[in-house]
Amino acid sequence: MKVPAPNDDRKGGRVPRWLRILLPAVLIVVWLALAGVGGPYFGRVSEVSSNDQASYLPASADATQVANLQAKFSGSDAVPAIVVYERSSGLTKDDLAAITDDTKDIADLPGVHGDVSPPIASKDGKAAEVFVPFADDSDLDTNVAGLRDHLSTSTPDGVTSYVTGPAGFTADLVAAFGGIDGILLAVALAAVFLILVVVYRSPLLPILVLATSMFGLCVALLVVWWLAKWGAVQLNGQVQGILFILVIGAATDYSLLYVSRYREALRDEQSRWRATWIAIRGAFGPIVASAGTVIVGLLCLLFSDLNSNKALGPVASIGIVFAFLAAMTLLPSLLLAFGRAAFWPVRPKFGSEHPQVVGPHAKGLWARVAGWIRRAPRIIWVVCTIALLLGATGVLQLKADGVPQSDLILGHSDARDGQQVLADHFPGGSGSPALVVGPASELQPMADVLLNHDGVSSVAVVAKDSPSGTAPVTADGVQPVGAPGSPPPEPTTVDGDVMLQATLSDPADSDAAEATVRSLRTDLYKVDDGILVGGVTAVAIDSNDASIHDRNTIIPIVLVVILLILMLLLRAILAPVILVLSVVVSFAASLGVSAYVFDHVFGFPGADPAVPLYGFVFLVALGIDYNIFLMTRVREETQLHGTRQGILRGLAVTGGVITSAGLVLASTFAALGVIPILFLAQIAFIVAFGVLVDTLIVRSLLVPALSYDIGRAIWWPSKLWRTDAAILASDSDPERLVEEQIDAIGAGGRPSHHHEHLHQGDREHPAP
Incomplete structure (x- = not known):
């Protein structure tokens, strides 16, 4: 046989x-x-992708409801673009005549959906604005680009033109995301390839x-x-x-x-x-x-x-x-x-x-790291913890309460430049009014609240019979539009509601405008608690408030869920608690260092409230990965060699592969920085830096050293905690026994049976 x-x-x-x-x-x-x-x-x-504001809004917010009603009031789902013309010495009659003639050509451009307004001159005579409605479709960015190309040749000499407003900002946002399919993938794949070539x-x-x-x-x-x-x-x-x-x-x-x-x-x-x-x-x-x-x-x-x-x-x-x-x-x-x-x-x-992973003949970086941990575990984990806590102090200066829409795009933005010109020559909120929807029976009380607020420049009501689509509202009611003596147009009603447009005195994305809208909501709710306030400023407010709510709600949920998963995986309580706490401290340090870098190196204006949430979800979920890779191998080795020896062996065996994985993940997230969007640039830095902290400090030093110092109690209350003592002479250090045995051999003695078992274990369970 x-x-x-x-x-x-x-x-x-x-x-x-x-x-x-x-x-x-x-x-x-x-x-x-x-x-x-x-x-x-x-x-x-x-x-199938949308980069308009609705795709980022909270589903139940006032601003979302107003955005959904806006098309019903206007009879169109058009997205307005604002074309701003400026001559520093003042627009001439010929300039205004040329701009007026050009509006006819603009109306014929692809994507223009509705009537183009005549030019509206500023009070100082140096600027004019034209409203251009665009169809809300997937070609919005292309159509706005076509308008900009047209203006580059049709704008009078000496006059500068910009395309801003909701359509302009959306087009700039889409253009900023345009490198995702090409540049982002190319940079990420190139970085990963280089790392893999070095590793393998x-x-x-x-x-x-x-x-x-x-x-x-x-x-x-x-x-x-x-x-x-x-x-x-x-x-x-x-x-x-x-x-x-x-x-x-x-x-x-x-x-x-x-x-x-x-x-x-x-x-x-x-x-x-x-x-x-x-x-x-x-x-x-x-x-x-x-x-x-x-x-x-x-x-x-x-x-x-x-x-x-x-x-x-x-x-x-x-x-x-x-x-x-x-x-x-x-x-x-x-x-x-x-x-x-x-x-x-x-x-x-x-x-x-x-290769031998532990013991006197072990070689390589991770064998040396394991040796350091064996000799001074408490010093290592205490020093690492103090360093991480010092880095976490930067969280106190993190400004994550939202940024103006104009700061979302890094680098050049025609819409941002145009918004600044609007603010210089028109009321700050021109073109981006606050939208108020309430009962038609309360039209005048709502208008009075708006008119009496210092942050509101003017008020109009949506009226289909008006050539401009709106009619001004004063303390005396809705005003006539057109020839003297004509009656005021009838406000448009939808399900018994009317829509007012309040032009704000401050730019729509400014802190002052946000304060105005919050104050208006409080005052308008006294008129009727069903009144809704929307518009660009309200969108920013509701988005920031929802982000803060999400951050405070989801972070505890994620922590609890991951802790339960680790308990099931490791069949213990203490080890999972240590792992989760280590990652939380690592996240705090990463966020703190990022705050210092954002403020003092990059000079960012602030951060979206969702930035800490995204950073937490990615760093905790991904950072715990490396601890899972480590501790599952440690548990495997512990069953054969005891806890402390298992920790050293697990670290030495997984050190190279986990470090390589961390470098790869940090590189891929860093590649997000090539997309000129403030949010993605901040996420790229936080996650990339945090992954390196998790890989090189938390998983390599802090967790192994702390676990080694605690000993077999980390497996409490699992069976492994109780049986570890029988595996290898309780929590004694097997590596020290090896060294003592080597000394005995040098003195002419014989290795013990226990010593032979250790070396047999080295051969049967090697490092990669």
Whole structure:
């Protein structure tokens, strides 16, 4: 009878050879087909994506309700653009005549939907404004760009023109997001590729890992696109950019963990099939726990009031699902097909010895780090904690109470420049009035409240019979429009309500305007508690208030949910509490250092209230990943070698792969900084810096040192806490026993049976 070789896969031998070839081949073909279908959708995202303000508004806010009613009052869903003309020495009669003639040509431009207003001159005679209504469709940015091109040739010499207003800002926002499909992906993939080449010292393996990430992204985008098409999810530029980065970063992280397990298995198994299944079994638990933690954390965003926050949860979760599926099906199939050749020129040879991870003969950076922790655990975790707490002091100066709309775009913005010109020559809120919707029976009392407020310049009521669509309202009521003696137009009513437009004295995105709108809401509610106040300023107020509510609600939910997941995963209470607290301190330090950088290096005007929330969700959900990778391996090693030895071995074994994963994820999030949007630039820095802190300080030093100092009590109250004493002489330090045994050998003694067991453990459970 033939005795199978030690590495002969008797169980695997039951699987026919044709099936071993067919299964990975089918998986690769399926992924190729799905990615081939999903790839072209990168160019079609604009068909289902919206960057207008409604996609960011809280669903139940007053401003949202007013925005939904506005089209009913005006009879059109047009988005207004404001064309501003300026001559510093004053507009001449010829200038105004040329502008008037040009309005006829503007009315014929693509996308113009309705009547273009005649030019309205400022009181100082140096500027004029023209209102241009655009159709609210996916071509808004293209149509506004066409208007700007037209103005570049039709504006009189010596006169400067700008396109601002809601349509102008939306077009600039869309243009800023325009680099997501190209520049963002190119920068992220290039950064990841360079890191992988350095890590693996192989030209082929980085390509396989990046292909896995891109295929996962293509299929995720395909699913998200159709869900957005059917109205199941919302998609905007902000969510789209984060989806791209998250999938690439997460899929690469999961791939790195699998590759390390596969390379380790190839040293012990001659059969690639057997090595593949060993790697899948070893990597599946940590990866599924990591992906599940991120998904649950992201789905907590469904508790948000703000639409943009709520939209990110399911979209990003779908991305993580396909990142996980690609890393656990496509990558194993590719590596099974290429075998050891994927690692060329540094191929793992069957039967080759694994490097010793702990003990006197251990070499490498992580073996030295493990040695430092063994010698001075308390000093290390105390110093790390103090450093993180010092960094966290910057949170006190973080200005996350919102920024003006004009500051959302970094770099040049024609709409922002035009808004400044409007503020210089017209009432500050010209073109972006506060919109008040209330009972027609209370029209005059509502108008009186508005007129008596210092922050309001003028009031008008929407009236379809008026040539301009509105009629002025004074203390004497609705005023006539047109020829002297004509009766005042009848206000438009919708379900018994009228809409008033209050031009504010201050720019619509200023703090003064926000104070005015808040005060008006209080006073108008005294007239009728059903009155709604909307408009650009109200949108900013309601969005900021909803962001603050979301931040205060979701952060505790995420903490509790992740703590419960870790308790189930590690089957303990103390270790999960330590991990969650370490990540919270890490997040506070990252946010504090970011506040210093934003204020004193970049000079940012402030931050959106959603910035801390997004930073928290990503850093806690993703930062806990590295602790999961570490502690699942520590638990595995503890079952064989005891807690303290398990901590050192787990750190040494996972150190390289987790550090590489952290560098990859930090690089991908840093790539968000190439998109000139303030929110994304801030998220890019916070998450990238925070991931590095989690990877290099929290996971490498703080958690291992604190756990080592506590000892086996970290597994309380699990069975491992009670049985650890029987594994290896309670909590004594096995490495110290090894050193003592070496001294005994040098003195002519013999190694103990316990010592031999330790070295056998080194051979059976090596580092990758």
